[in-house]
Amino acid sequence: MHRMFKGFNFWKQRAFKNLLSQPGNRLTIYTRNNPDPDSLASSLALKRIAEHYNLEVAVYYTGAIQNRTLANVLGDDVMNAPQISSSRNCTAFVDLLPTELTGEKINPTIVIGHTLGNKEGIHCAYQDIRTTETTSSIMTEYLKKLGVAIDKRLATLLLFAIRDKTRTLIANFTLHDLESYWFIHKYADMELLNSLEHPSARIDTFEDLSRAIANKIMKGASLFTTVGYVKDPGTIPRVCKYMLDIEGISTALVLAINATKIYVYAESKNMELNMKNVLKKAFGEWGEVTGGPLHANTSIPLGVFGIAASAESAKPLLLKSISDSISSRYFYVLEAE
Known part of the structure; x- marks a missing residue:
């Protein structure tokens, strides 16, 4: 039975690491349709964490990425899929809840995201669903507490996502978003951030x-x-x-x-x-x-x-x-x- 913990505390960290440390595991990550920067950055953060534990990882999205500069920065780290489908691999939903899907019912192994809605009926081995404004804030805490190396590109994408969702901490942000923002900003590439926030017009x-x-x-x-x-x-x-x-x-x-x-x-x-x-x-x-x-x-x-x-x-x-x-x-x- 799934136990609910507050934040990414010791017990939640242990459960998460045990899940990722199973030998021979492969992780398939799905994020939402027409993903925004928050969906993509948080998915990439989970990919980086899983690779830290020597897992083979693939990240998929459906629909289209509307920011072309963001799509170019992500490169082959995320791939387009025609639809979300069940897999024999360990499956994670990031910034996506199983209850949001229509059609085939899929029960992922891991669900990480944020919502103000109903979380009832979500069955998985591990879930972390909070009322913070951004999933990127949640994943920043994971990177920090698990001691996973954060490169400039990942830091910039997470910072961009938090800024995008909160209008640079002007609206709809929580204390958790604020803490994540100040932790991650020191790793970011400001030139890349400017390119993401002000893409050249075609x-x-x-x-x-x-x-x-x-x-x-x-x-x-x-x-x-x-x-x-x-x-x-x-x-x-x-x-x-x-x-x-x-x-x-x-x-x-x-x-x-x-x-x-x-x-x-x-x-x-x-x-x-x-x-x-x-x-x-x-x-x-x-x-x-x-x-x-x-x-x-x-x-x-x-x-x-x-x-x-x-x-x-x-x-x-x-x-x-x-x-x-x-x-x-x-x-x-x-x-x-």
Whole structure:
């Protein structure tokens, strides 16, 4: 039976090390769909810890990494998978709860993450699920207490994740996040951190920005826009940040479409709103919502619309239909909030 311990204390450390020290073990790590910096940095931290105990490790994510600079920095340390599937290996979920998955029921060996939701019904050999704002803070404590070497790249990724989730310790942070921030920052590469936080803009971003400005709809301090059909939806978080720079706008949602999916990204400067909750209420029945209180995203299968999307003549009508549906749900939920 799983025993609950407070923090990563002696007993929890012993249970964790015993699990990783089993001979011949191989660890498969899964993180959430369309992972944010926190999901990726904390997964990489667990990978580093497992390698410290001489395990073979593979890290997988589903969906897409929206920050191209972050994806390049991670390189082959994380790999894309079409879906999360059960494995004969020791399996870990990082920043991902089994209860969040739809379809096949998978019981991982290890679950590490943060949540304010229901943890009932999670069965695994080891779990550490807390109400801290970032999973990276949890993994920083693991690195520190287990005495695992922290290189500059890992430290920078963890610091970037904590800064990203808490707006550089301005909002939604806990004492644990603060302690982890000050511990890890002395190892970080500030030049790399600056590159992650201020990635160079590609020409695609400015083209999408132009369409976003032309298509914007504003209601009070809230904005909705679409960039239309794109080859790479990874530009829309940057476009959304530009939308928030418009005078009087505190909340923005950007929509993009490709051949198979509808991509939605939303961000807010309004501390009274929780954008993850907003998107869940508006689109949770259509697709998994990831992110946090300040910014969140979801991808929605195009479904039967995908057939119409293949015909050029039908694309404008399809885009209008999707935009009207997404915007009406978005503004309705915001008004209710």
